[in-house]
Amino acid sequence: MHDLEAFRAETRAWLEDNCPASMRTPMPEDEVVWGGRNAVFRNPDSKLWLERMADKGWTTPTWPQEYGGGGLDKAHSLVLAEEMQRIAARPPLVSFGISMLGPVLLEMATHEQKLEHIPKIVRGEIRWCQGYSEPGAGSDLAGLGTKAILQGDDYIINGSKIWTSYADQADWIFCLVRTDFEAPKHSGISFILFDMASSGVSTKPIKLISGNSVFCETFFDDVRVPVSNLVGRLNDGWTIAKRLLQHERTMISGFGLSSGRNNRGGLADSLAETAMLYRGDVVELSDPVLRDQIAQFRIDSEAFTLTSQRSAQEAKQSKGPNATSSVLKNYGCELNKRRYELALQAAGTQALGWESLTEDDSDFSQQELAVARQWLRSKGNSIEGGTYEVQLNVIAKRVLGLPDMTAMVGNTAGKQGATGQNSAAEKTATES
Amino acid sequence: MSLVLNEDQTMLQQSARDFCREQAPVAVLRHLRDSKHPDGYSAEVWQSMVELGWAGMAIPEAYEGFGFGYSGLGLVLEETGRTLVPTPLVSTVLLSATLINLAGNEEQKLELLPGIARGDSVVALALEETAIHNPLHIELKAVKTGSGYILNGNKDFVLDAHVADQFIVVARTEGESGHQHGISLFTVDAASQGVEVQRLNMVDSRNAGNISLVDVEVPEEALLGQENKGWAALSRTLDIGRIGLAAEMLGGVQEVFERTVEYMKQRTQFGVPIGAFQALQHRAAIMYSEIELCKSLVLKALYELDRGEEAEDIPALASMCKAKLSEIYMLVTNEGVQMHGGIGMTDEFDIGFFLKRARVAQQTLGDAAFHRDRYASLRGF
Ligand SMILES: Cc1cc2nc3c(=O)[nH]c(=O)nc-3n(C[C@H](O)[C@H](O)[C@H](O)COP(=O)(O)OP(=O)(O)OC[C@H]3O[C@@H](n4cnc5c(N)ncnc54)[C@H](O)[C@@H]3O)c2cc1C
Secondary structure, eight states: OHHHHHHHHHHHHHHHHHSOGGGGSOOOGGGOOOOSTTOOOSSHHHHHHHHHHHHHTTTSTTSOGGGTSOOOOHHHHHHHHHHHHHTTOOOSOOOHIIIIIHHHHHHHSOHHHHHHHHHHHHTTOSOEEEEOOBTTBSSSGGGOOOEEEEETTEEEEEEEEEEEETTTTOSEEEEEEEOOSSSOGGGGEEEEEEETTSTTEEEEEEOOTTSOOOEEEEEEEEEEEEGGGEESSTTBHHHHHHHHHHHHHHHHHGGGOSSGGGOOSSGGGGHHHHHHHHHTOSSSOSOHHHHHHHHHHHHHHHHHHHHHHHHHHHHHHTTSOOTHHHHHHHHHHHHHHHHHHHHHHHHGGGGOOOOOOSTTOSSSOHHHHHHHHHHHHHGGGGTTTSOHHHHHHHIIIIISOOOOHHHHHHHHTTTOSGGGGSOGGGGGSSOO | OOOSOOHHHHHHHHHHHHHHHHHSOHHHHHHHHHTTOSSSSOHHHHHHHHHTTGGGTTSOGGGTOOOOHHHHHHHHHHHHHHHTOOOTIIIIIIIIHHHHHHHOOHHHHHHHHHHHHTTOOOEEEEOOOSSSOOTTOOOOEEEEOSSEEEEEEEEEEEETGGGOSEEEEEEESSSOTTOSTTEEEEEEETTSTTEEEEEEEOTTOOEEEEEEEEEEEEEGGGEESSTTBOHHHHHHHHHHHHHHHHHHHHHHHHHHHHHHHHHHHHOEETTEEGGGOHHHHHHHHHHHHHHHHHHHHHHHHHHHHTTGGGOOOHHHHHHHHHHHHHHHHHHHHHHHHHHHGGGGGOTTSTHHHHHHHHHHHHHTTOOHHHHHHHHHHHTTO
16 A cells, blocks of 8 residues: 555656656647657657656556566556546547457467567557458458468468558558468468568558548568567467457557546537537527436446456456457447537537638538538447447357357248247357 | 445345345236235234344344445345335335434434334335325425324325335425425324325235324424424435335346346247347347446445435435336336237236336336436436
């Protein structure tokens, strides 16, 4: 206890000295630091902040010091999080390396692999992308066809991925490839890492409905990757893939949290204030229906935040994220989608501008334009990381123990006509 | 802040669950209803609960309670919500004991609380005057006389009215209906001259009644707290009541859901258990997620209640709990009946009891709309 209090005092003092003032304000989308070889720092303070935090390993507070992490236990890392929240400090680094790949490497990779990759994730030196989905393998991820064929000490990789977020800006990729072509589809997949600068890798950005291009088509044409880059056992990649998805879902569920790291300081972050502002209301929001909907949204949002905390406390007692990551993923995503629908209602036509045609933004402010784009982007929340429907399948089967139709179709085929309604694909969906 | 139960709490939960399953199952409520039982609750079951210490759960030790706090009482309420056993737990222990403890002076506490903890008395809170929860709408008048007060007016939907030996009557001593100032609280003996009780037969088969007071005389000592200033204690009591009721509702929600999922695994149609149909699976998964949120809210609210002086945000937490649980109890009971098909519509089957209890519990101390409106005001919009 004493130790914790001393740690709190030290941490508070350190943050006071080291967290630049501009890093204590809401973080606009374009100031999020993703790191990597071509890292962009819109705000020079972001660079300073990243370096200072990375020196202490506090970009990843609970990871082992051996690999550059902070080495803090849960209690100490909670203190750090609380102290950062107290001054509204921005996260110094956001990355797929931190939220998805790192935890899985720490759990399943070799010491050499950890030594090679973890410190660069901690310091934000290498930016990772996720090569899972393919044109023919979305929800039915295990149906993927990208091939890796052994040739001497290398694998030769051929195929293509799609929806690869930030593939055009990433330095390395963690990738699912097929290494056994005879085995049942879950048993022939391997998990492999390689440099996006390797010869034969190319990317082509895809434009989203929001006008941005956050994801790409990614092509592999005889890409040569050393065997030592394989993580875990050959043909056992599905186990790692599923584990990583749980981390991904937990990360995505964070979109629904009611405060803190999601606060972009935008119109959607204070729905009631926005709604009152655009109606000229002073005491109370004058539209009773919208008021009720915002109240319901905020209650759900507070309850969701508590549930994330509870789930983290429960995970401490068991081991890491579990099937409830699907509950959180879905609820968080639906909340985020509701948030932006409400933001559109709150600001009326002013939230529906696409771009400004005036020099001084007198037609649409930057904040207003951001809401429309974020609203469009939010629609992807219930698709990325495994769709809403796939998560419901996971909850129904893994948590509630409801029977799996696909397992039964064989038994009852020919006897009953109505059992075909759940496709055979379901069994192989990205369910973990 | 801990959102997981500690060892003591887990043990209490388990023993409460065992007790309710074995000695107070839904069959108890069914029997009380079918036999048109004059008391509307089983004195025998209540006595066993008293012996387990449940009546004194949240009463301080100084007044013969057990000081187990509201987290303890909440766990017990949750388990009673799973079997719907009717007892004076809500009227007397959750509401009246809390109000006496918050508003009463030392003498009143010493006089009233030990009796509640021992299970000797049933005390009912006489609050509502309309069919819609509205705790500021108080028109029942108390007029000061030389020796005390004279009370005149009516109260609706008083829980356990016809079995109570005492009422705490919320009255107006000054000002107009709708105002906080001028609300005063009085203890009134049920046997007093001028008190008339009309028992109500509600859909959930639980005790409630209307009471009328005609020139009821009470002594000065019957005033609980200060004249005109009863609102603060009343308001806090209502919040505690809402949280406790939400705990009971959480028990019902989980029970209906678990029974429904179990049925989905057993009932076969088209050659497969109906739980294999994705249309039902998805609705079950959605309910499961909502219930997870309900649990977190109730745990948090109970935790805060037991922090005493340091408790934070109780009014908003109470409204969040009551709004969310009202919404989800409705969802789960409706889906529960639907997913059971024809059998869900039969009186012989228990699920209907939960549907009925849900609606009464929703209305008690404010429904979802009331609490969303209140939450919005508390949060400044
Ligand atoms: C913004 C965004 C970023 C992404 N980033 C990445 C990334 O970085 N890396 C990567 O690998 N992938 C990424 N993805 C891809 C994402 O994982 C897939 O889009 C997702 O898994 C769904 O696959 P699909 O698009 O092929 O849809 P489909 O699988 O074709 O699904 C179409 C519809 O059918 C439904 N459906 C499918 N199967 C079932 C079933 N069994 N039961 C009920 N309904 C079903 C789905 O729920 C959906 O509504 C990203 C996607 C988005 C939107």
